[in-house]
Amino acid sequence: MARRARPVQEINGGSLADIAFLLLIFFLVTTTMDVDSGLSRKLPPWVPPEEIDETPPIKERNVFIVLVNSNDQLLVENEPMDVRYLKDKAIEFIKNPRNKENLPEKELLSEKIKKAQDKGNMKEVRKLETTQRLLGNIEISKQVISLQNDMSTSYGTYIEVQNELIAAYNEVRDELSMQKFGKKYDDLDPDLDKDKIDAIKEVYPQSISEAEPKNIGGNK
Amino acid sequence: MAKFDRKGKKEGQAINTAALPDIVFMLLFFFMVATVLREVEYKIKLKLPEASEIKKLEKKSLVTYIYVGEPKLQYQKLHGTEPKIQLNDAFARVSDIQDYIIGDRQTKNEDEVPFMTTSLKVDMDTKMGIVTQIKQELRKVSALKINYSSRKKVTVK
DSSP, rough: OOOOOOOOOOOOHOOOHHHHHHHHHHHHHBOOOOEEEEEEEEOOOOOOOOGOOOOOOGGGGGEEEEEEEETTTEEETEEEOHHHHHHHHHHHHHHHHTTTTTSSOOEEEHHHHHHHHTTTOOHHHHHHHHHHHOOOOOOOOOOOOEEEEEESSBBBHHHHHHHHHHHHHHHHHHHHHHHHHHHHHGGGGTTTTHHHHHHHHHHHHEEEEEOOOOOOOOOO | OOGOHHHHHHHOOOOOEEEEHHHHHHHHHHHHHBBBBSSSSOBBBBOOOESSEEEEEEGGGGGGEEEEEEOOHHHHHHHOOOOOEEEEEEOTTTTTTHHHHHHHTTTTTTTGGOOEEEEEOOOOOHHHHHHHHHHHHHHHTTTTTEEEEEEEOOHHH
């Protein structure tokens, strides 16, 4: 059967584009581009109500009290305040640059190490010594931020306040990190600079304590 | 007009579309890679609050989601307009959270459990009461790592 050799038929690639378009449109429609992100926080462990004893005494000057009422208004250290000024106020509290009487006390690192040694907490001692090696014998503030909100505070306001407080911590951490390591805190590598990150956390621990819920300003 | 009378002699040159599939495929791959398929269908109205100090959630597989907000219009007849909790695809009560977290924990490796995070996707206008209740429940089952889901706020510095 000697047929004449037909030239090889070319496959029509025209519809390839259609198929690809179809898939493309499917993905376009189903796509949600949002990356999951948010404020990371850690909750305190659960304590059964009957076991709650008197909280360990903290001096008043060491606590920065933020109250949010049911109308989303703020009371910071007994003064009404706008959220915009909260960050600066919190930074001043955390750092206490002029060693004011009414702002938190500070403790030298070497004293803290001595205390931990007396208690026999070797893990803590080692951690503090690493901090001392990296940052020198600096003062550590005993600051605690206490945040209390009402049952009818709106979630939006709550996040706004949380955000400002976290921003305050991030800023003081950044500043210390810049000063000591020449890098921003966020730019420190979690694997390579783990000690540095821990050291900074040691100096400025993010201690935002949230009280058990209360009704401030009544229900609405 | 002799200009237009040249009939069929010279057909209009067809544009070469051979590269079109390539272009479309390129776009397709981009979207396939960038796509996050929606994990559940929202039955609630969800408008996340804004924040500037946000962190990305790593390891999606270790994240448990809890949604809170006002039910969408079509569910309001049944569930009212008060903010509700949604777990997976159904509305739930506060008391269901513990079981939900424990159930989710059992599907994971034991050594991964400490890294599990609970992402709270809560509508801006929700009152804190329900959120506080959820937080208490999470504390009871010691799911302590949480993430308040929020959108990136554009800050002018």
